[in-house]
Every structure is written in C-alpha cells, then in structure tokens.
Amino acid sequence: MLVPEVAAGAASEVDGLREACLAAVGELLGAELLVVVGTGAKAGVWTEGGVGSFHRYGVKRAVRLPSGGVDGPELSPSLTVGAWLLEQAGAQLPTHAVAVPADTAPERLLGLGEGLAELADRVALLVLGDGSARRSVKAPGYLDERAEGWDAAVAAALAAADTKALAALDPVLAAELQVDGRAPWQVLAGAAEGAGLGGELRYEAAPYGVGYFVASWR
Template identity: 40%
Template sequence: MVPHPPLLVPELVSGAAAETEPVRAATLAAAGKLPGPWVAVAVDGSGPSTFVPPLSGTFLGYGVDVPVTLGGDLPPDATIPLPVLITAWLRERCGVEVSRVELVPHDLPTSDCVSFGQRLAADTGAAGLLVLGDGSTRHGPRSPGSDDERSGPFDSVVHDLLAAADVDGLLGLDPDLARELGAQGRAAWQVLAGVPGPWRCSSAEFFAPFGVGYHVAVWERP
C-alpha cells in the first residue's frame, strides 16, 4: 500500500525535495519488497479502466517532462492518469514488470470493492498487488482542502487497521466520511480487503506533508 502524489517525483518538487523525502523513501522501500510481476489497483475519476504495457507517459501535466513507462518504447501519452504514472515511476526504480493497472471509481461501493478484490485474487495468482491510495487532504492549515478536525482520527484509524492487517476494519470505513475528508484511497483499501488472506503486516508508516495523509504499508502472507 503506497500513496500516489506527484511529490514522490523529485523533479516535480525541487524546492521541497527534503521535506518530501521521508514519504518518497518509505514508498520506494515498500514497493521494493513487492515481488513481480505487479498488478496495481488505484482510484481515479477515469475508472473503471485498465492500462497494460506497452505504455508510456509523462509528468509534463504536473510541471516537468519526466517520461515513464509501464514497458515498451511507445511515445509518451500525455493523458495517462496519475496513479498509472506513479506505478510506472515505481516500476522503473524497482526493476520489475507490471502486468496491468486497474483503476476503480472514487464512489465504488464497499461490496463492489470486495468483489473486485476477489476477482483480482483469482486472476493474478502469485503476483504482487500494488495498492495505491491517499489519505485525507484536510490535515491542518497547509492542506489543499479546508482543515477538518476529523482528518487526524480518520487517518489514525486507517494506519492502525493497516498495521494490524485488519480486513474487517478496512471494510468498515465509511465511504461518505472518506469522501468528505478527500481520502480517495478508501476504495483501493477496500479492494485490498476483498483479496483473501490471511495477512500479516510487516511495516506501516504514515506521513502528512503539506496537510495530506499518506499511508505506506506492506502486507505478507504468514
């Protein structure tokens, strides 16, 4: 489980590279433990949609032309959604293959998230599952959304659930509250909860630079 903000890419935050380094380092470390080939799942307004290699993109829409690829040497497509770009960026640094990236809509009901996770498990076998999702965007006055005192408790609960590999707890997250807090990762985490376990968490961290919550965790089969 990793976040997918543009600030992971150093070239996009040259003035704040030091402030964003902890979340970048943790994300790369977590992704580096994931065996390939990867199947990635994330939340995006373009979902439901599937992206497969060969596919190339660029972060030009976020300020700097940083090309990335899921594999192959096609010309960069400037319309590729951010979670796919981040998956490609992580893939290049971890030296693994990506089978596909699945995007689900923000408002996917919990029951549909579970069904989707079950289908992923049946389709992917032993592949590593990269789950991309961000926490609340309303942590304090520096946040891109208005400050909301519920953000701290919400992301604290998410962190504890990920650290405990608590599938039932993740399924209990309130979609309406997550939407109000800008926590777009809710649906992706609940897709993960639909993937049959058992699971144990080997590491879990939380960061909130610039007022946005970012969760990084690694689950393994015991």
C-alpha cells in the same frame, strides 16, 4: 511530492516517504504478476502496458508500466506515480494496472479485489492512495477535526492487515475528508481477505496537511 522533478525544492522534505515507498515496492518484485491499483476519473484496466506523464505539473517526464512497449493507453495520475515507483525499483515483471473512480461502491471494490487475487498463483498488488487532505489549516481541503482520527484508524488497519476495517470504510465520510485512498484500499481488502497476511506500517505522517501511509502486507 514523491517524484523529485515534480516536487523540485520540496523534494528533500519527503525523502523518508520516498524511501519507504521504494522499500515496499522492492518486496513485490518476486511475484508472478503485479497489479497497480489507484484512483482514476473513470474505471480502466491496462493489461498490455500503459504510459503516464507529469506534463500536467510542468515537467517533461514520462513513465511506462514495466510490461509495456513504447506506446500504450494513458495512465491515470495515481497509476503514473505507481509506474514511476516501479521504474525506480527496476521492476521487470508482468504488470497490469487498474483505475477505480473514488466514488465506487465498497461491494464492487471488494469483488474486484477478489478477482485480481485469482489472476495468478502469486499476485502482488501495489495500491496507491492518500489519506485525508484536511489534516491542517494549510491542507488542500483546510482543517477538519475528524481527519486525524480517520487517518489513525486507517494506519492501524494497514499496520494490522485488517481487511475488515478497510472494507468498512465509509465512502461518504471519505469524500467529505477528501480521502483519495478509500477505493483502492477496499480493492486491497477484497484481494487479501482470507489470505492470512500480516502487516507492517513503514511510514505515517501528514506533510502539507495530507495523510500519507506506506505499508507492506505479506
């Protein structure tokens, strides 16, 4: 939905979401190293560039990580969206990417985040993940009465930069509510633990029955 060529006629319906994402990304561009974190069918790390495409959605459009060349390993769908956001923001800084499977155990994700934070003196993370896809009867996963409360708790944690709340998210319930963001958020929790960051929630809504949030931690 963020990419106008993919969203087509519905693109204008998420203008506010897209603008919030680009504003958040703009704050990351002064880092020494940027790491894009999202879900993937299998774990993966990209340190020398990567290429993603929207061909699976019928759109002949490809994007690349800023530090990559013409070619590179294929990015997962979530990381492809991250590369698209960086392209839109004109990012030129060194960029790595990490994909984590949605069912990864919290302790592994927290440890991964700690390691990412130590890669450079000024590391920025662009973390991509949706909330519940069960917010309404028209949602991809149909309505689950627990979904709204789950998303509200996540929004509060993102607004407060509450690493402990994100670290405590239940992977079983997340799977039941079709939450794509649980694993990436726990990587963020591990990276930011003890850093004394503050949070700003830039966007919170559930277009098409899927929870979306945009937050900046600084």
